[in-house]
Amino acid sequence: MQFLSDNAAAVHPRVWAAMQAADAPDAPYDGDALSRELDARFSALFGRDCAVLWVATGTAANCLALATLCPPHGGVVCHREAHIEVDEAGAPGFYLHGAKLMLAEGAKGSGGAKLTPEAIRAVIDPIRDDVHQVQPHAISVTQASEYGRAYRPAELAAIGALAAERGLGLHVDGARFGNAVAFLGCTPAEAVGPAQALSFGMVKNGGMSAEAIVFFDPALADVARYRRKRAGHLQSKGRYLAAQVLAMLEGDLWLDNARAANAAAAEIGTACGARLMHPVEANEVFVRLTSDEREALRAHGFGFYDWGADAARFVAAWNTREDDALALARAIAAL
Numbered sequence: 118m119q120f121l122s123d124n125a126a127a128v129h130p131r132v133w134a135a136m137q138a139a140d141a142p143d144a145p146y147d148g149d150a151l152s153r154e155l156d157a158r159f160s161a162l163f164g165r166d167c168a169v170l171w172v173a174t175g176t177a178a179n180c181l182a183l184a185t186l187c188p189p190h191g192g193v194v195c196h197r198e199a200h201i202e203v204d205e206a207g208a209p210g211f212y213l214h215g216a217k218l219m220l221a222e223g224a225k226g227s228g229g230a231k232l233t234p235e236a237i238r239a240v241i242d243p244i245r246d247d248v249h250q251v252q253p254h255a256i257s258v259t260q261a262s263e264y265g266r267a268y269r270p271a272e273l274a275a276i277g278a279l280a281a282e283r284g285l286g287l288h289v290d291g292a293r294f295g296n297a298v299a300f301l302g303c304t305p306a307e308a309v310g311p312a313q314a315l316s317f318g319m320v321k322n323g324g325m326s327a328e329a330i331v332f333f334d335p336a337l338a339d340v341a342r343y344r345r346k347r348a349g350h351l352q353s354k355g356r357y358l359a360a361q362v363l364a365m366l367e368g369d370l371w372l373d374n375a376r377a378a379n380a381a382a383a384e385i386g387t388a389c390g391a392r393l394m395h396p397v398e399a400n401e402v403f404v405r406l407t408s409d410e411r412e413a414l415r416a417h418g419f420g421f422y423d424w425g426a427d428a429a430r431f432v433a434a435w436n437t438r439e440d441d442a443l444a445l446a447r448a449i450a451a452l
C-alpha cells in the first residue's frame with residue numbers, strides 16, 4: 118500500500134494508449150502534428166493565448182520557465198521551502214546562469230510554504246537599487262504548495278499585483294496544479310492567476326515523462342525554445358511527449374485524476390485528528406507520528422516517507438485504491 122509519492126504511481130492507461138497511437142511516423146522534434154496542437158489546446162483550456170513546450174521533468178520546466186523571466190544577474194523570490202530551492206540540486210542556478218534565489222519565509226504558523234505579499238516585500242524592500250545588490254526579477258509560487266495547500270485566486274491576484282507594481286515576472290510551479298484546481302473548484306485560469314509562465318505538472322498525475330510549460334506571453338516561449346534545445350531537452354521523438362500531454366487534457370483526465378487523488382488524501386486526513394500538520398487541500402497528508410508509530414504502520418504494509426524526526430508524509434495518487442486509503446486512515450486512527 119504505497120503512499121511514497123504520486124510519481125510512484127502508475128502511468129494512466131489512456132496515456133499509454135495515446136503513446137501507442139503516436140507510433141505512426143511524423144516529423145521529429147516538435148514539428149509533429151501532436152506537438153503543434155498543444156498551443157491551441159491549452160489556449161482553449163485557459164481562455165487566452167498560450168504557447169506550450171513539453172519537457173521531461175518538472176525541474177526543467179521550472180528552470181526553463183524562470184530563465185525567460187530572470188537574467189543571470191537577477192533574483193527570483195521564492196519560499197524557503199520551495200522545490201526550486203530545496204529539491205532541484207541547484208538547477209535554477211545552472212539554467213539561469215547564476216541568478217540568485219531570494220528566500221522568503223511565507224505566512225507565519227502553518228502557512229504551508231505559501232508566499233504572501235508581505236513575505237515577498239520583506240525580501241525585496243530592503244534591497245537597494247544599487248549595482249552592488251542583486252535585483253529581484255521574478256517571483257515563483259507553488260500551486261499546490263509543498264505542503265499541499267492551494268493559493269486562492271485572490272491570494273494569487275494580490276501577489277500578481279505586487280509583481281506588476283515592482284516590474285517582476287510571476288511563475289507558478291504547478292507540479293500538482295491539477296490537485297489545486299480540483300480542490301479550488303475554480304477555472305484553471307483562476308488557479309494560475311496573473312502569471313506569465315506555468316509549469317503544468319502531468320507526471321505525478323498519471324503521465325509518464327512529459328510536463329508542459331505554459332507561457333501566457335507567447336514571446337517568452339520563443340526564447341525558451343532555444344534554451345530547451347541548448348539544455349538538451351528538445352527530444353527528437355517529441356510526439357510521444359505531446360501525446361501524453363494531450364491524453365491528459367482529453368476529457369479533462371488531468372482533473373479527474375487529481376480529484377481521485379485528493380479524495381483519497383482527504384479520507385486519510387480526516388482520520389488524523391490533531392496529528393494533522395496542515396489542512397489537506399490537495400493529495401498530500403503531513404502527519405505527526407513518532408518513529409515507533411511509523412514503524413508500526415510500515416509493519417502493516419504502508420509505504421511512505423519520514424518527514425523529519427516526528428512526522429511522515431503520505432501522498433495519494435490518481436490510482437490510490439479506496440480500500441488502501443481507508444485501511445491507512447483506520448491504522449492511523451487506531452494508533
Ligand SMILES: *Cc1c(COP(=O)(O)O)cnc(C)c1O
Pocket residue numbers: 173174175176177179200201259262263290292293320321
Ligand atoms: C515533483 C515536483 C517538481 C518536479 O520534479 P521533477 O522530479 O524534476 O519532475 C517540481 N515542483 C514540485 C513542487 C514538485 O513536487
